[in-house]
Amino acid sequence: MLNIIWMGMLATGILVAAFNGNIEVITPAALDAARQAVEVCFDLVGIMALWLGIMKIAEKGGLIQSIARLLKPLMRRLFPSIPPDHPAMGAIILNLSANMLGLGNAATPFGMKAMQEMQKLNQQKDEASTAMCTFLALNTSCITLIPATIIGVRVSFGSSNPTEIVGACIFATLCATIVAISLDYWFRTHSPWREKR
Amino acid sequence: MFPAILTTVSVWAIPFLLLVIPVYGFFRQVPVYEAFVEGAEEGFITAVKIIPFLVGMLVAIAVFRSSGAMDLLIQAFQPLLTLIGAPAEVLPLAIMRPLSGSGSLGLATELMKYYGPDSMIGRMASVMQGTTDTTFFVLTVYFGSVGIKKSRYALITGLSADVAGLLASIYICNLLFNSL
Numbered sequence: 001m002l003n004i005i006w007m008g009m010l011a012t013g014i015l016v017a018a019f020n021g022n023i024e025v026i027t028p029a030a031l032d033a034a035r036q037a038v039e040v041c042f043d044l045v046g047i048m049a050l051w052l053g054i055m056k057i058a059e060k061g062g063l064i065q066s067i068a069r070l071l072k073p074l075m076r077r078l079f080p081s082i083p084p085d086h087p088a089m090g091a092i093i094l095n096l097s098a099n100m101l102g103l104g105n106a107a108t109p110f111g112m113k114a115m116q117e118m119q120k121l122n123q124q125k126d127e128a129s130t131a132m133c134t135f136l137a138l139n140t141s142c143i144t145l146i147p148a149t150i151i152g153v154r155v156s157f158g159s160s161n162p163t164e165i166v167g168a169c170i171f172a173t174l175c176a177t178i179v180a181i182s183l184d185y186w187f188r189t190h191s192p193w194r195e196k197r
Numbered sequence: 198m199f200p201a202i203l204t205t206v207s208v209w210a211i212p213f214l215l216l217v218i219p220v221y222g223f224f225r226q227v228p229v230y231e232a233f234v235e236g237a238e239e240g241f242i243t244a245v246k247i248i249p250f251l252v253g254m255l256v257a258i259a260v261f262r263s264s265g266a267m268d269l270l271i272q273a274f275q276p277l278l279t280l281i282g283a284p285a286e287v288l289p290l291a292i293m294r295p296l297s298g299s300g301s302l303g304l305a306t307e308l309m310k311y312y313g314p315d316s317m318i319g320r321m322a323s324v325m326q327g328t329t330d331t332t333f334f335v336l337t338v339y340f341g342s343v344g345i346k347k348s349r350y351a352l353i354t355g356l357s358a359d360v361a362g363l364l365a366s367i368y369i370c371n372l373l374f375n376s377l
Contacts, residue, residue: 002336002348006253009261017264025263033259037251041244048240056236058218061225099330101210111335112243112342119343127347128340136339136351140332141358147327153306154323159314168320168369169327176329176362183357187350 044108051109055091064090078138078181079131081121088117092135099142111139130188137184141176144169243342250341254333258296267292283367286312287321295359298331321370329362 017023058064068075068089075082075089082088091114098107114135122129128136147169154162188194222229261267271288278288286308293301305326312318332355340348 002352005352006257009257009266012266013257013260013262013264016266016269017260020265022265026260029259029263030256033255034252037255038248040255041248041251044247045241045244048244049237050240052240052243053233053235053237054214054218056232056239057222057227057229059236060227060232061218061222063218063221106211106214108338109240109243111339112240115339115343116239116243119345126345128345128349128351132340132345133349133351133354136336137354137358139339140330140335140355141362142330144327147323149302150305150323150327153302153309154314154319157309157314157319159319162314165320165323165327168324168366168373171369172324172328172362172365175365176358179361180354180358183354184350187354191350193350 048109048112051106052113055094055110055113059087059090064094066090067093078134081129081131082118086117086121088114088121088131091117092138096138096142099139100145111135133188134184137180138177141173141180143173143177246344247338247341250337254337255297258300258333262297262300281364281367282371283321284318286318287325287367290322290325291363294325294329294363295332295356298334301326301331317370317374320374321366324366324370325363328366329359332356332359 014023014026017026055064064087065085068085068087071089071093072084075093076084079089079092091110095107095110095114098110115132118129118131118135119125121131145166147166150165151162154165219229219233222232267289271292274288274292275285278291279285283291290301290304290308293304305322308322309319314320314323332352336348336352336355340346340351
């Protein structure tokens with residue numbers, strides 16, 4: 001899936017540029033993007049180190065496991081393949097809560113922690129497990145209570161009511177989340193991709 | 198009232214976590230500093246591990262965008278969006294949203310600068326930007342961090358949720374803001 005899309009974007013891009021006679025834009029675009037990707041990761045280094053450090057303290061103190069126990073009934077339905085008291089559950093909950101609060105900085109490291117924990121349970125190390133797919137679906141469509149960045153942009157352009165869009169955002173993300181959860185459920189129970197083990 | 202509470206929560210959340218977790222760990226007899234350093238090291242390694250995945254993804258997206266292929270895609274979708282009651286101006290944003298967070302934020306900012314944040318287009322852009330996450334970025338970074346190369350159905354689910362979110366944004370904006 002990703003293979004086709006990745007190659008498709010590159011190939012159509014280059015062919016369209018050749019056809020339009022502006023092939024010269026490809027090289028700087030590609031090189032710039034490569035440099036930017038590393039910059040993004042470097043920006044992440046400090047933040048990741050900080051939050052995974054804090055996470056480790058919480059984990060060793062047993063906080064992550066307690067949080068997981070708190071939301072057990074809901075989480076067990078969403079992630080039947082993860083043992084209810086597994087640290088992965090705690091990390092998933094922290095990631096989703098950070099997302100809801102619009103704390104993108106904290107959300108990404110918690111998400112990675114959740115992925116690492118789920119990878120420990122994964123049988124085929126190079127293939128996404130069912131739990132990972134569910135997590136990703138929830139994560140990309142997650143309800144955002146505070147779209148902080150966009151409120152900031154609205155303020156900077158002198159909006160008379162910068163936060164008027166919050167309700168609409170919550171409605172729209174709710175729709176996205178419902179579609180994500182339903183579709184993920186269908187995929188993992190009825191599609192050809194369902195768990196064969 | 199509600200937004201004020203939310204803003205306060207987001208300002209306090211991080212200092213709160215930075216205070217409560219180490220203090221909690223300390224009282225649970227965790228060697229807090231050692232534990233922090235141990236975790237931070239993992240964080241560092243993870244961030245570096247993502248680099249190849251992100252380079253691959255960002256390069257493909259940049260080539261697709263700069264070549265004009267993205268514009269062709271937008272033109273192909275144009276009639277469909279007019280049909281469901283969205284102004285054509287928001288279409289590039291809708292297509293960019295799952296691909297690139299900074300790209301779509303740039304587009305949303307441009308729309309608001311040009312049409313004003315309180316116009317229909319400005320509001321729709323705000324809701325679209327605030328609704329879904331950058332599916333490709335999340336997929337690349339999260340799966341990349343643990344070395345997952347086969348994503349199974351995760352991308353289809355993520356993109357379908359994005360489409361649902363975008364359609365819902367258009368619907369709710371027409372409903373809420375049309376009379377204003």
